[in-house]
Amino acid sequence: xxxxxxxxxxxxxxxxxxxxxxxxxxxxxxxxxxxxxxxxxxxxxxxxxxxxxxxxxxxxxxxxxxxxxxxxxxxxxxxxxxxxxxxxxxxxxxxxxxxxxxxxxxxxxxxxxxxxxxxxxxxxxxxxxxxxxxxxxxxxxxxxxxxxxxxxxxxxxxxxxxxxxxxxxxxxxxxxxxxxxxxxxxxxxxxxxxxxxxxxxxxxxxxxxxxxxxxxxxxxxxxxxxxxxxxxxxxxxxxxxxxxxxxxxxxxxxxxxxxxxxxxxxxxxxxxxxxxxxxxxxxxxxxxxxxxxxxxxxxxxxxxxxxxxxxxxxxxxxxxxxxxxxxxxxxxxxxxxxxxxxxxxxxxxxxxxxxxxxxxxxxxxxxxxxxxxxxxxxxxxxxxxxxxxxxxxxxxxxxxxxxxxxxxxxxxxxxxxxxxxxxxxxxxxxxxxxxxxxxxxxxxxxxxxxxxxxxxxxxxxxxxxxxxxxxxxxxxxxxxxxxxxxxxxxxxxxxxxxxxxxxxxxxxxxxxxxxxxxxxxxxxxx
Amino acid sequence: xxxxxxxxxxxxxxxxxxxxxxxxxxxxxxxxxxxxxxxxxxxxxxxxxxxxxxxxxxxxxxxxxxxxxxxxxxxxxxxxxxxxxxxxxxxxxxxxxxxxxxxxxxxxxxxxxxxxxxxxxxxxxxxxxxxxxxxxxxxxxxxxxxxxxxxxxxxx
Ligand SMILES: Cc1cc2nc3c(=O)[nH]c(=O)nc-3n(C[C@H](O)[C@H](O)[C@H](O)COP(=O)(O)O)c2cc1C
Ligand code: SF4
Ligand code: FES
Numbered sequence: 309x310x311x312x313x314x315x316x317x318x319x320x321x322x323x324x325x326x327x328x329x330x331x332x333x334x335x336x337x338x339x340x341x342x343x344x345x346x347x348x349x350x351x352x353x354x355x356x357x358x359x360x361x362x363x364x365x366x367x368x369x370x371x372x373x374x375x376x377x378x379x380x381x382x383x384x385x386x387x388x389x390x391x392x393x394x395x396x397x398x399x400x401x402x403x404x405x406x407x408x409x410x411x412x413x414x415x416x417x418x419x420x421x422x423x424x425x426x427x428x429x430x431x432x433x434x435x436x437x438x439x440x441x442x443x444x445x446x447x448x449x450x451x452x453x454x455x456x457x458x459x460x461x462x463x464x465x466x467x468x469x470x471x472x473x474x475x476x477x478x479x480x481x482x483x484x485x486x487x488x489x490x491x492x493x494x495x496x497x498x499x500x501x502x503x504x505x506x507x508x509x510x511x512x513x514x515x516x517x518x519x520x521x522x523x524x525x526x527x528x529x530x531x532x533x534x535x536x537x538x539x540x541x542x543x544x545x546x547x548x549x550x551x552x553x554x555x556x557x558x559x560x561x562x563x564x565x566x567x568x569x570x571x572x573x574x575x576x577x578x579x580x581x582x583x584x585x586x587x588x589x590x591x592x593x594x595x596x597x598x599x600x601x602x603x604x605x606x607x608x609x610x611x612x613x614x615x616x617x618x619x620x621x622x623x624x625x626x627x628x629x630x631x632x633x634x635x636x637x638x639x640x641x642x643x644x645x646x647x648x649x650x651x652x653x654x655x656x657x658x659x660x661x662x663x664x665x666x667x668x669x670x671x672x673x674x675x676x677x678x679x680x681x682x683x684x685x686x687x688x689x690x691x692x693x694x695x696x697x698x699x700x701x702x703x704x705x706x707x708x709x710x711x712x713x714x715x716x717x718x719x720x721x722x723x724x725x726x727x728x729x730x731x732x733x734x735x736x737x738x739x740x741x742x743x744x745x746x747x748x749x750x751x752x753x754x755x756x757x758x759x760x761x762x763x764x765x766x767x768x769x770x771x772x773x774x775x776x777x778x779x780x781x782x783x784x785x786x787x788x789x790x791x792x793x794x795x796x797x798x799x800x801x802x803x804x805x806x807x808x809x810x811x812x813x814x815x816x817x818x819x820x821x822x823x824x825x826x827x828x829x830x831x832x833x834x
Numbered sequence: 835x836x837x838x839x840x841x842x843x844x845x846x847x848x849x850x851x852x853x854x855x856x857x858x859x860x861x862x863x864x865x866x867x868x869x870x871x872x873x874x875x876x877x878x879x880x881x882x883x884x885x886x887x888x889x890x891x892x893x894x895x896x897x898x899x900x901x902x903x904x905x906x907x908x909x910x911x912x913x914x915x916x917x918x919x920x921x922x923x924x925x926x927x928x929x930x931x932x933x934x935x936x937x938x939x940x941x942x943x944x945x946x947x948x949x950x951x952x953x954x955x956x957x958x959x960x961x962x963x964x965x966x967x968x969x970x971x972x973x974x975x976x977x978x979x980x981x982x983x984x985x986x987x988x989x990x
Binding site: 326327502503581598687688743753754 | 860886903924955959963
């Protein structure tokens with residue numbers, strides 16, 4: 309290092325996102341500190357969120373006059389070499405990817421919800437403000453409830469939790485309800501395998517959720533909100549709680565929000581390891597301190613929700629889409645997307661994929677573009693044989709369907725669903741009969757137990773799949789039995805847990821029939 | 835892993851008391867009890883029932899519904915292996931078999947010396963860096979057998 313360098317403080321960024329931590333980000337940050345001290349250079353290490361290029365984690369960035377330079381994936385052993393190469397001045401190194409924002413994966417996205425994620429210090433209100441944060445809320449504070457709801461309705465925003473219900477219409481129902489008390493409940497249960505966008509935004513830009521929920525509260529007249537976060541996300545819980553504490557401190561929560569007459573209290577509640585608690589009525593039961601059994605609808609939670617009061621239940625990604633809609637206007641948001649799927653969705657590439665992470669794009673992008681242009685194909689280098697889209701209740705699709713555009717209706721037409729935007733990739737070593745069995749096993753393990761088609765049906769489904777896998781009974785007969793069972797589950801279940809478990813099963817059979825006709829010898833492979 | 839204190843009725847009551855005035859507090863209280871004592875002691879059931887004005891059956895029903903709440907002491911370290919689809923696609927099932935052999939316990943079990951509990955979970959939100967493993971509150975990504983053995987080597 310030159311003498312001049314020590315005079316000026318250099319800012320480094322090392323993510324605090326759980327995925328980055330899982331690859332050793334804390335150790336890298338500690339090593340950067342040690343090495344900087346040893347060399348007498350003054351560095352400031354900001355623990356940012358992740359940019360969502362997860363294969364590069366831990367991704368270390370250096371602030372340079374040209375912008376932030378990216379180095380990754382960095383291990384503690386790489387640190388001394390990075391200093392030697394002059395990375396503090398943005399010099400070349402085998403791990404250097406150039407300017408972060410110029411990396412094609414990031415550059416080619418349309419980031420509305422994730423615009424700040426990875427860029428800001430997640431627990432700095434000042435940083436949030438400096439990057440356009442709370443502009444949506446400030447505008448909302450000048451509007452009537454009806455105007456806010458109209459803006460959200462006009463944007464075309466649909467629920468990102470899975471069902472795709474128009475958010476504005478839900479809010480209007482709650483807003484129109486007359487009650488002494490109303491609630492905003494954020495569904496941060498994110499139980500679907502292959503999804504992690506809720507977690508990442510809560511860890512990387514938590515104030516956006518505070519802002520979105522506060523706007524919802526003002527729109528419908530709620531004074532209390534809860535964020536229900538699954539217990540598997542301890543880092544998200546901690547970051548969210550810290551953000552809420554800071555928001556209270558700086559008058560963005562509590563009495564008289566930002567000098568207005570509005571009040572809103574917000575609290576994090578932690579789940580307890582039950583997938584079904586992502587279903588909204590089960591979540592409400594859980595928030596009330598009860599078993600997470602699903603409630604029959606009607607009544608809608610919008611009218612009789614938490615503690616029997618009108619309640620908005622929205623997914624994290626729905627609520628975090630709201631600030632930009634208010635800040636930039638409904639039209640701006642609506643101009644992204646296709647058909648009746650407006651705006652953007654942070655898609656999540658997971659499983660056997662080379663470049664896994666967050667890809668926020670307008671609806672309309674095809675699976676193929678996501679898998680190959682962004683994802684770079686499978687991690688194993690083998691051909692991709694199947695993807696499961698939309699979580700454990702979503703369909704398995706073969707390459708022939710990779711031209712499907714991300715659009716609620718286009719997916720429905722192919723007996724599939726967009727869901728929460730998760731895409732799980734399998735290479736050609738996958739055994740689709742095993743995946744079908746797992747879908748049933750998962751349903752049996754996670755059923756709330758309220759209705760027979762789901763509770764018992766899933767157990768029967770596992771048994772049938774075991775016979776198919778063993779090759780001990782004629783496959784055709786077993787598949788007929790399985791189809792009958794799927795029909796009963798799809799038609800007779802109270803909620804989508806039992807109702808949609810047939811989707812992965814049927815799609816696996818339909819698109820990969822060869823995996824279901826097994827020779828008896830297959831027993832040996834078990 | 836933080837050491838747990840043995841069951842103390844007064845401590846349990848203090849936890850319940852700390853939530854006074856709030857609604858729907860049974861889950862947060864159970865989390866706190868488990869954090870304090872390592873599991874939900876049978877003796878907690880009547881205490882909670884009385885303090886929250888619920889029947890014992892209701893309290894029991896809640897504890898048994900959620901996978902997180904344990905009725906028995908757990909290992910000093912709890913290792914959670916993700917068994918969900920994204921991790922399956924990169925070898926989670928093989929890792930399960932390896933972990934059982936390496937730790938000498940089957941899924942859901944606790945080792946005889948009480949050092950470790952091995953548990954299967956569905957998704958840890960690290961699906962692009964699977965197989966994912968959580969050791970107490972520490973998340974690990976891309977856990978192949980070599981990485982697993984190095985993690986397991988730290989377990990006491
Ligand atoms: C079995 C099951 C699991 C679900 N899990 C989640 C979840 O983890 N997160 C979520 O937001 N919605 C989940 N949902 C959907 C919710 O019931 C509900 O539709 C959603 O939270 C509404 O918010 P949105 O309109 O913003 O999407 C689940 C539904 C079912 C049937
Ligand atoms: S379908 Fe399954 S999860 Fe849903 S209510 Fe019925 S038993 Fe419960
Ligand atoms: S599927 Fe294993 S972490 Fe999500």
